[in-house]
Amino acid sequence: MDSSHMGNDLDHVLFTQDQIQERLERLGEQIWQDYEGKDLLLVGVLKGAVLVMADLMRTLPGTVPMDWMAISSYGSGTKSSGVVRILMDLREDITDKHVLIVEDIIDSGLTLNWIQGNLRSRGPASLEICTLLRKPEAAKVAIDCKYVGFDIPNEFVVGYGLDYDEKYRNLRDIGTLAPHVYS
Ligand code: XMP
Ligand code: MG
Numbered sequence: 001m002d003s004s005h006m007g008n009d010l011d012h013v014l015f016t017q018d019q020i021q022e023r024l025e026r027l028g029e030q031i032w033q034d035y036e037g038k039d040l041l042l043v044g045v046l047k048g049a050v051l052v053m054a055d056l057m058r059t060l061p062g063t064v065p066m067d068w069m070a071i072s073s074y075g076s077g078t079k080s081s082g083v084v085r086i087l088m089d090l091r092e093d094i095t096d097k098h099v100l101i102v103e104d105i106i107d108s109g110l111t112l113n114w115i116q117g118n119l120r121s122r123g124p125a126s127l128e129i130c131t132l133l134r135k136p137e138a139a140k141v142a143i144d145c146k147y148v149g150f151d152i153p154n155e156f157v158v159g160y161g162l163d164y165d166e167k168y169r170n171l172r173d174i175g176t177l178a179p180h181v182y183s
Contacts, residue, residue, distance in 0.1 A: 001170045009168075010175045015171040020132070020160060021055060025150045027130060028059030029149060031100065038098045039125070043090065045115065046070040046103035047169070051161035052132045056102060066102075067092045072113040077141060084114040100126040100147075103131040104161050108140040116143070133157065133174070156182070 003013050015023075044053040046068050057064060071087035099119060106112055112129060120127055130147035135152040158164050159171030165180060 001168075003171065003173050003175060006171065007169075009178055009181050011173075011178045013173045013175040014157060015150060015174045017160070020149070020174065024052070024056050024132075025059050025149050027055055027149060031056075031130065032060050032062070033077075034146075035098060035100070037105045038097075040064055041092060041094060041097045041099050042066040042102050043094075043099055043119070043167070044068045044102045045104075045111075046088070048163070049102050050149070051169075052104055053102045056130065065092075066092075068177065069115075071111065071115065073114075084111055086118075093122075094119065096122045096125045098126045099128070101129045104128060105133040105135070105157070106131050106143055106145060107135050107138050109138075109143040110140055112143050112145075113141045132160070133162075144175075 003010055021045060042053065042057060042064055044050065044066060047070070057066060067090045068088070069086065069090050071084050073084045074088055101112070101115065101119070103112060116127060128146040129143065131145055132149035134145065134148050134151050135154050136151050155176045156164065157174055158168035159174040159178055161169050162174065163169045164177055
């Protein structure tokens, strides 16, 4: 779905699909260099990171496995509850593997903070994070994130996998929602 199909639900576009691809190419180059010769496993967090994973992994010039986990931390609203629950766990044993978590967005940081703690307890060789978006002003807990696509203002964004109440994930660009949608 293109931004032109959003009617008046979209306030403004933050990043076009071309800008997203360009940024992911750079991140992919960096990741490929950093993990050269290492047993890398990409771990995506459903559902928001589906498109980031798909496009990021295709920038890599060699084969890399992926795994997924699904957690719930949000209701249908726009604020993190901080209460995290595993809905679907990894299939892979990550002991002694170099795990790179692939995320769509770090908002309060509460979700990733919990995921990091959970995965770290399984004994990976290393554990790092790659997120497409980060909202520095919204941080409630400091997250050490090695790969960040873009820092963005503290506004609710949708598109490119990010949803509001399961809508707009298939928007190609990333944009902010008009307030009338969620008020
Ligand atoms: P926290 O606050 O725990 O949030 O860092 C992490 C998860 O919440 C979702 N999230 C958003 N989804 N637009 C969205 O569509 C946003 O602006 C937004 N902020 C947080 C997202 O699933 C993320 O993994
Ligand atoms: Mg979400």
